[in-house]
Amino acid sequence: MIDPIFLDTPLYRCEALEPDLGCTVSIKLETANPVRSFKARGTEVVATQLANSDSRAVVCASAGNLGQALAWSGRHRGLDVTVVASRFAPAVKLDRIRALDARLELVDGDFDMARERAVAIARHDGIRLVEDSLDIETCEGAATIGLELVDTVPSFDAVLIALGGGALATGVGHAVKTIAPEVEVICIQPLGAPAMTHSFHQRRVVTTDSTNTIADGVAGRCPIPTVLDDLLLVADDAVLVQEASIITGMRMLLDHAGLVVEPSAALGIAAILEDRDRFAGRHVVTIVCGSNVDMNAYQRWVGTAAHTGGHH
Amino acid sequence: MIDPIFLDTPLYRCEALEPDLGCTVSIKLETANPVRSFKARGTEVVATQLANSDSRAVVCASAGNLGQALAWSGRHRGLDVTVVASRFAPAVKLDRIRALDARLELVDGDFDMARERAVAIARHDGIRLVEDSLDIETCEGAATIGLELVDTVPSFDAVLIALGGGALATGVGHAVKTIAPEVEVICIQPLGAPAMTHSFHQRRVVTTDSTNTIADGVAGRCPIPTVLDDLLLVADDAVLVQEASIITGMRMLLDHAGLVVEPSAALGIAAILEDRDRFAGRHVVTIVCGSNVDMNAYQRWVGTAAHTGGHH
Structure with a gap:
């Protein structure tokens, strides 16, 4: 995968x-x-599964690297990727997530606040939430x-x-x-x-x-x-x-x-x-x-x- | 090899x-x-051949990278490696050649002078000369x-x-x-x-x-x-x-x-x-x-x- x-x-x-x-x-x-x-090793698995399912949308919270990886893996499979990150994350990570065509939402807080927001988006939109380390x-x-x-x-x-x-x-x-x-x-x-x-x-x-x-x-x-x-x-x-x-x-x-x-x-x-x-x-x-x-x-x-x- | x-x-x-x-x-x-x-791809071939032959000594001229690679490949196979280099080569390259246990001889000139000296050593000692790009x-x-x-x-x-x-x-x-x-x-x-x-x-x-x-x-x-x-x-x-x-x-x-x-x-x-x-x-x-x-x-x-x- x-x-x-x-x-x-x-x-x-x-x-x-x-x-x-x-x-x-x-x-x-x-x-x-x-x-x-290394994060794409995991997002490749997630994205392959989604590409074979009916669900084409996915959201994750990210300190920056997971979001970039999920954006890459999702783009290669035509998925609709949303990444939630802290607005204090390194600009280079946020820029690369955008460059990989993901929708990027910033929270005015840290990574754990981004996690909460990603959960809310997944629930509201009824889409797949990727929880790093838990999934x-x-x-x-x-x-x-x-x-x-x-x-x-x-x-x-x-x-x-x-x-x-x-x-x-x-x-x-x-x-x-x-x-x-x-x-x-x-x-x-x-x-x-x-x-x-x-x-x-x-x-x-x-x-x-x-x-x-x-x-x-x-x-x-x-x-x-x-x-x-x-x-x-x-x-x-x-x-x-x-x-x-x-x-x-x-x-x-x-x-x-x-x-x-x-x-x-x-x-x-x-x-x-x-x-x-x-x-x-x-x-x-x-x-x-x-x-x-x-x-x-x-x-x-x-x-x-x-x-x-x-x-x- | x-x-x-x-x-x-x-x-x-x-x-x-x-x-x-x-x-x-x-x-x-x-x-x-x-x-x-990339140079070790070539020196691995050379050193494998030498390790299977009666000749255990080898000399090359190097701008720095070939010598480091030959030293690495030779050390792994118990070869006696001599590298000739310009004394104007980057210190970091010369230091790494020495650290890999090769004998390093410096010439007071450029790479092409090192080549001439390596030829002379090979002829004098009767050992294998590795000529980069020619061999x-x-x-x-x-x-x-x-x-x-x-x-x-x-x-x-x-x-x-x-x-x-x-x-x-x-x-x-x-x-x-x-x-x-x-x-x-x-x-x-x-x-x-x-x-x-x-x-x-x-x-x-x-x-x-x-x-x-x-x-x-x-x-x-x-x-x-x-x-x-x-x-x-x-x-x-x-x-x-x-x-x-x-x-x-x-x-x-x-x-x-x-x-x-x-x-x-x-x-x-x-x-x-x-x-x-x-x-x-x-x-x-x-x-x-x-x-x-x-x-x-x-x-x-x-x-x-x-x-x-x-x-x-």
């Missing part, structure tokens, strides 16, 4: 990162596709990354997964734990958006009043209960990282891997930076999950390149 | 580039691998890109290929012209390193006294006669582009595709920019052939991102 353009993404060891990180690092690159994130298709799409990981890498010790709503973590985690249970599944969230991580550790849903992070792709306040249940089954740990580490991670991926990434995609590197001892000498795979970033903001965060020091 | 890590690279349409270019643009991305260029393995490796192009893209009208020594152009050109002869094969060189392009148009080897371009990966003065013969068989055209267009191309790939590339990898975009009428409305594939670039130089060339204007 998934267009091959989104599958079998590059997976390769990046030795230039290793001297600074103290472990073997492989990258699973989910940015080299038409929507520059199994979004998790199944992400799970194909996990299948590719265990198929390809000879062996690895841990996989580092950005944790937002949970589709990526539960999808990849389920595939990895089923096939290679010895691999540690570690989820990473920013300290400024810790709701799901707190929920994981307390084994019950914990919400927060607000979020404060540059990692817009994972900034949620209200974890979904059944997604938390799934996460508790497949994740070994969830950790929080500081904004400064995310920025250092972005800069390292630029300087040593030549990759421009959005903040959420640097969470794995940030986790290694904050706990080198935990990963020392191990083989770690980090999923570079998106590269939709406003270049002005990127430049402001990462600043002058190559100032992390000399070459190795 | 080629490690799958270098094969079946991403090939995808990049719509965000299209408003500025006036044509449909697909990218064949050769940078998401351990050596960040058929280097062309065969590049040709696998062409096979992937004609296998995957539903249809395209032209392929834009960086022209240096000629391995990429003759390899891809041969594959494309054999299987999809209607596709236009267009080679691009900088005005500051025009020897092979002049040779192509005059149908005889033309050398230059010097080169002057930031596109270090394609800066040769002395075309190889038999490579020119092959190029004349498979290329439809060879064009020259200005440095300013290369820089604009690099900036567009950053702003609209999120890709950091070395100058040689932006030659295709530069060619479209300089002749929009030629490509108007057509579907063009450009091979993004490498991303080994000194980030300080990159920052100097590309400057503040996103100043090419608003979003589309």
Whole structure:
């Protein structure tokens, strides 16, 4: 059901990162596709099902990447796509959603307010609501990354997964734990958006009043209960990282891997930076999950390149 | 013979580039691998052959990417690799060659002087010399890109290929012209390193006294006669582009595709920019052939991102 353009993404060891990180690092690159994130793996499944049904209209809330992916998948199948997003989402994400011919509705609030609005639209219009991380298709799409990981890498010790709503973590985690249970599944969230991580550790849903992070792709306040249940089954740990580490991670991926990434995609590197001892000498795979970033903001965060020091 | 890590690279349409270019643009991305260029496709073939022979030592001249690729391929097979390069090659390329355990010898001159020195080493030591573009393995490796192009893209009208020594152009050109002869094969060189392009148009080897371009990966003065013969068989055209267009191309790939590339990898975009009428409305594939670039130089060339204007 998934267009091959989104599958079998590059997976390769990046030795230039290793001297600074103290472990073997492989990258699973989910940015080299038409929507520059992994989200289309899931929206392809959703859109294929809709294309084979009587229902041609679909709505989702999105921090930016899911909406772009659903717009792409829907356009290729003649679906009528509506995306609800926060007006504070990165302009580059909103612009791409519009460019892909979706109807974009902005709410004057955050991602969780967009979710509420998408529910209302779906109910009012009687159309399909795609709920990221809750709808199994979004998790199944992400799970194909996990299948590719265990198929390809000879062996690895841990996989580092950005944790937002949970589709990526539960999808990849389920595939990895089923096939290679010895691999540690570690989820990473920013300290400024810790709701799901707190929920994981307390084994019950914990919400927060607000979020404060540059990692817009994972900034949620209200974890979904059944997604938390799934996460508790497949994740070994969830950790929080500081904004400064995310920025250092972005800069390292630029300087040593030549990759421009959005903040959420640097969470794995940030986790290694904050706990080198935990990963020392191990083989770690980090999923570079998106590269939709406003270049002005990127430049402001990462600043002058190559100032992390000399070459190795 | 080629490690799958270098094969079946991403090939995808990049719509965000299209408003500025006036044509449909697909990218064949050769940078998401351990050596960040296409060159390992060829060195994998060479190194596999050597690993199955009595000869375990090999030397090549390199502008930087071939040497890195040969070092990677050789290390994986226990070969003794020597790379000869110009001391003016980008430090990041030289550092990576050393980091991959190759012996690196620098000459106080340009790439063509490195070629002469590599010949002398091979003769003196009695070891295998890998001559980029002349040795058929280097062309065969590049040709696998062409096979992937004609296998995957539903249809395209032209392929834009960086022209240096000629391995990429003759390899891809041969594959494309054999299987999809209607596709236009267009080679691009900088005005500051025009020897092979002049040779192509005059149908005889033309050398230059010097080169002057930031596109270090394609800066040769002395075309190889038999490579020119092959190029004349498979290329439809060879064009020259200005440095300013290369820089604009690099900036567009950053702003609209999120890709950091070395100058040689932006030659295709530069060619479209300089002749929009030629490509108007057509579907063009450009091979993004490498991303080994000194980030300080990159920052100097590309400057503040996103100043090419608003979003589309």
